[in-house]
Amino acid sequence: MKLKTRKIKRWTSVVMSALLLTSTFLPSGLINRAEAAIADHVVISQVYGGGGNTGATYTNDFIELYNPTDSDVVLDNWSVQYASSTGSGWTLTTLTGTIKAHGYFLVQEAAGSTVKDKPLPTPDNTGSLTMAGGAGKVALVNNNNALSGTNPTGSNIIDFVGYGSGTNAFEGTGPTNPSLLSTTSAQRRPYANVSPGGGKGNAWDTDDNAKDFVAATPVPKNTASPTEAPMVSNTSLQPIGNNIQLKKQGTEWKVSGLTSAVPSGATVNIYDSVTKTTKLSSIVASADGSFEVNFSAGELTSVFVSATETAKDESDVIEILKATESALIDGTKLSYMVDGNGVGTLIGNNGAGVASSIINIYPNANATVSERLLNEEVKVSATGAFTAKINNAPNTIYVTQQSNSAKGIKLESTTVSITKTVTDQVTPVKDVRVSDSTTGKPVNLNKYYTIEGVVTVDNGILGTQKQNFYLQDATGGINVFSTSYDVWV
Known part of the structure; x- marks a missing residue:
């Protein structure tokens, strides 16, 4: 031709x-949920990729589902899908059958070549996914169309689990940890900070794989296993440190909690130590779980915060560190272009920012909040990459990031400037x-x-x-x- x-x-x-x-984005937003987080949909409750490897507990890999709802769910033409820890190609097993209310559903996958005499309980579905023993990505999808990309998103994805060190897509702040072994699986918690166990139901879902899962000895369950209603606790949920900031303003200290920092209407107590020696202040949170409290105290490096819900016991405290400045954006890993319509595209390559940080862009180095150029939130991916679009983009922009961790929100970084490519x-x-x-x-x-x-x-x-x-x-x-x-x- x-x-x-x-x-x-x-x-x-x-x-x-x-x-x-190659930039990827995570499926979660800035704010981590603190409200009661019993899932209202079928979840991935256990992932095991060490099947048949040396010393393996079982011959086959498996994915276990749990239904925390009060109704049976038909899984016909749903799928469980797998990709490697940094991969973009997805393979799948199409599901058939029904998962009972408060019940489990076991999907057997490929067998390893070393341990061949340790079968799983009777699986409810069987596939041929070859899952990595230590780290990978698993998705529960409500159709049988293969996903694509390193970090797929969409309403068709019912649940998503990134497991093990180095995995570049996950829910929340990080993948499950540590990396799995041939003798451990990633198991969803039944409740905040509660280890999995018989009769508790693996229903805890704050959309944060690092916090919602633990590594433990595999215990695969199928539709023949006893049903387990989701666990209920009399202890209040802990505050979410990623949503709380401690900083000094003049002679006073200020502790601020964003939306969902604590459960709705909870009493927030601020202490000087983990042993609660001195209560520094107390306040009742708003209906959306936010709060702001000011108090006088000597020099502090951190405070300890608890929450008490109505008719429940006080939660354990979490430590919130005094906010320090976030790390600078790596300007050597930025690219910036403005097209003929005045739309600017800023690309941060891998390592440009700190994972899960929020990116802000300004027209000058003053970094005045009211002058921010972004119309929607831009969050740094697990690999440190991000992409931002700017309307009416100036020739030179000034970029910052604001990082957070389980011990609090940091201050915004100093600006880094970049001029559009000629x-x-x-x-x-x-x-x-x-x-x-x-x-x-x-x-x-x-x-x-x-x-x-x-x-x-x-x-x-x-x-x-x-x-x-x-x-x-x-x-x-x-x-x-x-x-x-x-x-x-």
Whole structure:
């Protein structure tokens, strides 16, 4: 077949961002839930990837589901899906059958090659997913269409678990930890800070894999196992440290809790020590779980905060550290471009920011809150990457991040400036395609260039994107693709 050859005008290379973009986003927002977190949907209650490995407890990998609701749920044409800890390709097992109210459902997956004589209880469904023993990603989906991408999102994903160290997608602040062994599975807690156990029901779901799961000896359960109603506790839920900040203002101290920092209407107590030696202050939280309290005290490095719900015992305290400044954004890992419509795109490559931090962008170094340029929240991914869009974008922007941990919210970082890439200069293709001599990876990942050349393979031949063709100049060639038709200047 004869291919058309046509000369094209200069093209501003959103190409490289489309071609090489690897940023991922997590499925959770800034605020971590503190309200009663018994799930209201079927959840992944246990994940085991060590099946058949040396010393394995069982011959096969498995995924266990739990139904915390009061009604049976038909799982026909749902699926459990698996991807490696950093992978973007997903494989699946289609489900059939019904999971009873307060019941379990066992999905057997691939067998290992070493331990062959330790079968699982009778599985409710059987698949062939080969799961990594230590770390990986598992999703429960309400259809049997394969997911795509390192961190897929969407209303079709009923539950998502990233397990083990190094996994780049998960719910909340991190994957389950530590990495699993051939003798441990990731098991969902029945309640806050409560270890799994018989009769408790694995129903605790704050959308945070690191906090909702523990590693323990595998105990697979199927539809023949006794049903277990979700656990109820008389102890109040602990505050969520990621939503609380301690800072000094003049001569006073201020403890602020964002929405859902504590349960609705709970009494918040502030203490000087883990032993509650001195109560520094107390306040009743708002209906949305937020609060703000000011008090006088000597120099502090931290405080200890508890919550007491109506008709329940006081929770254990959590430590909140005095807020310090968040780390600087790594400006060497930023790329910034403004298109002809005045829309700016800021890309932070892997390692640009601290995972789960919130990105803010300003028109100047003053970093005045009322002048923030972003219309929606931008959160740093597990790999330290992020992407932000700005309308009416200035030539130079000033970027900050604000980090948080279980011990409190930090102060916003100092600004880092970046000026838009100049796109009226043509760059040879060979310079765009430079790779690291050691790793072989592109060194210009997520950077912007203007290239000019001749299309030698027509649109649509190399792929199904709206724009997908091969362009050459005197120095080399490059495959250009975009999901938009609007790539010409």
